[in-house]
Amino acid sequence: MDYKQSAEELVTLLGGRDNIISATHCATRLRLVLDDESRINKKEIEDLEGVKGAFSSSGQFQIIFGTGTVNKVFQPLAEEIGMGEESGNDKQQKMDHNEAVKKKMNPVSRFAKVLSNIFVPIIPAIVAAGMLMGLLNLMNRFGWADSDSSLYILLDMFSSAAFIILPILIGYSAAREFGGNTYLGAVVGGIMTHPTLLNPWGLQESGVQPETLQFAGMNIELLGYQGTVIPVLLTVYVMCWLEKLFRTFVPNMIDLLVTPFLTIMSTGFIALMAVGPLGRLLGEGVTSSLMFLYDTGAGFAGLVFGGLYSLIVLTGVHHSFHAIEAEILGQVGFNYLLPIWAVANVAQGGAGLAVWVKTRSKKMKEIAGPSSFAAFLGITEPVIFGVNLRYRRPFIGAAAGGAVGGAYVTITNVTANGIGVTGLPMFAIANDPVNYAIGLLITVGSAFTVTWLLGWQEEETQSEKEETESQQSSTDKAV
Structure with missing residues (x-):
């Protein structure tokens, strides 16, 4: 892959250098603030080599390249649009980008972004405390240590410190x-x-x-x-x-x-x-x-929240949930919302898996497989925007799987000892790993089955169309 050429093509397809207000990147995506998003050629961007999907959300146009690749594309892109990537300017560039993002957001999304910026840096501390609480629960359940022992008392201190x-x-x-x-x-x-x-x-x-x-x-x-x-x-x-x-x-x-x-x-x-x-x-x-x-209609609450969570993700408002979860965790001692979000995220992976198995598009197979696995780890943007939402019906299948899984984990009272970790990593802070595992299997199976039954309209990329036409032409000549 020629990263410099890809960056040059991206600038053109994004409406030119003057249309790009600011740019940065995360672990998997380019994040761009654009002056006029109507100038974007989204279809051709998605057909570029290495691109796994593109979408607009929370005041930014985001292009999914994947871990490692995005860094290599960003460097020539920054040079192309006149942004230096010197380490001394990196912090200021991110601050400027955040300010540009906020100006493009509506008030609700801006509020969610503020809460996200406050709570995301704190998540590692709460996750560590949650894992320690999980270890204490195991020690209690299997009698590994007495509650009066020095080890138990020390671990109890370590686990409660973050919340105090x-x-x-x-x-x-x-x-x-x-x-x-x-x-x-x-x-x-x-x-x-x-x-x-x-x-x-x-x-x-x-x-x-x-x-x-x-x-x-x-x-x-x-x-x-x-x-x-x-x-x-x-x-x-x-x-x-x-x-x-x-x-x-x-x-x-x-x-x-x-x-x-x-x-x-x-x-x-x-x-x-x-x-x-x-x-x-x-x-x-x-x-x-x-x-x-939750207490009066647990199954119904899980059904509704699990089915609607992915729609909320599209708006970006889900970032504000960290504040609510932290409040619940501090007040009642456990988080009963996180398992619902976890199965909703895994459901997107189940729907993407159905696309990966059934699709005839080579490019889509390349996107759907890795992005579905990422969803099982709690990273859903690639499969949502690169696969399921592009075909629409798989997104409906994922919502159905999330609803079924959400109902199960609430009926069986699966809770967590932390926030911010979903999918397979949530096993580390789940209070009932067995029922959580069953909930994940039900979720993936439901999302996969519904997506398979609904089907979708296949799209061919430009390169695949040219390859198909070339093969047809060769067949015609042979005949």
Whole structure:
């Protein structure tokens, strides 16, 4: 594959250099912000060598090349459109690209993007804690260690730490996204988890009631926010707004001393007196509503959420679910939404597998096989946009498989100890691996069968058409 030639052809098919506002790439895709997407020749882009699919989502036009290939295409593309890829400019380029993406999004997608930027960096910490919780569950189930043993006590400390300091992690990440000082954001999270405040974990079992303080004619309940999400998000947003406000009138020569002092003091009072309690009520309302739906109609809830999840993925709003899952995990101790998302993702792989087996297109076989396997690992964009959505009916088959699998994992009460990991990797944090495995098999089988029965209209790429015509011509001459 000639990567430089591919980059040159891409620029032309994307409407020219002047139509490309910004470009970056992730592990598998080019991510482009374009001035006018109507100038794109999407069909010819998908026919290019190495391209596994192309789609527009969340303010970006994304082209799937796959791991390794995308890096080699991006470098000549960046040179072609005048972007340097020097390491010193890389961070600024990504910041500029993110700003360009936000301007192209609608308000709902922009909100989802903000939540995604806040929670995605925190996911490794929660996944590690979830895997440790899974290990503790196995130790309990099979009697590998006594709950009073040193090993068990230490692992219990390691597994709970991420959730105890979750507001600090969120405070740091949220302040960075909201444009405030990240360390002040972490301090705000620390205030909301201070040892003076009673840890709400296990509050009902212990029967201990938090103390109250009288201040300015108000009762301040000394109850902490360990494991919560919404309260700290709202508080850090207020903190960033106050920090910017103070900087407008504090002289530069004393800014370093006065602005942080005013910001932390005012935010601390606001957090404990107003924003924190309000955020706690909102978080409990969201958690209670979802829990009620899950408890009273688990099979139906899984059926609906599992069937609709892939449609939500198309809008990009699914990124905001990390915040909801983290809130649920902190409040009830397990995540009952993640298994539904997991089977919905695997269903896309099942539908793609049916396409891979049945299709006559050589290029589609090259795309469908690897992208279906990626879906089994939780990476669904290649198979959704490169295969299933292109033919439409396989996408319907995947939705059917996700609905059936979602119903099964909710009826059997499969839950997870973390967020952000789906597909086969979710075995590491699943509380019931056996029923989760059965749910995956049911999902893949249902998606594969429905897709096979529905069928689809085959498309030939330009190169395949030319090859077919050449073979026909040779046959005619021989006759």
